Amino acid sequence: MKVAASIREKLTRELAPAKLDVIDQSCNHAGHSGTRPEGETHFHVVAVAAAFDGLNRVARQRLVYKILADELAGPVHALSLDLKSPAEAS
Structure with missing residues (x-):
């Protein structure tokens, strides 16, 4: 499984997000x-x-x-996060 797909799958399963964007910025x-x-x-x-x-x-x-511990221990070198509750997103 690709890293982005693994990140998306784990966060979806654990957080049930209303919105989730996983953006690969490696080319930058x-x-x-x-x-x-x-x-x-x-x-x-x-x-x-x-x-x-x-x-x-x-x-x-x-x-x-914690959810992405395996990815952070291996293939992911850098992870930036923009995390909000539904009330903050509106």
């Missing part, structure tokens, strides 16, 4: 540390989920990092 980092010729090393995730209600920014990030 060609030649930088941690990149691979085939890409899928640098990602930006935008997620809106009720699971983030009542959590501060750091707690939301920790939740996502």
Whole structure:
């Protein structure tokens, strides 16, 4: 399974997001540390989920990092996050 598909599948299963965008930004980092010729090393995730209600920014990030622990330990070199509750997204 491709890295982006794995990220999408895990976040969908664990967070049931109202919105989820997984953007591969690897092409923007060609030649930088941690990149691979085939890409899928640098990602930006935008997620809106009720699971983030009542959590501060750091707690939301920790939740996502826990869900994506395998990806972060292996193929993913960089991950940027934009995480919101449904109330914040409207």
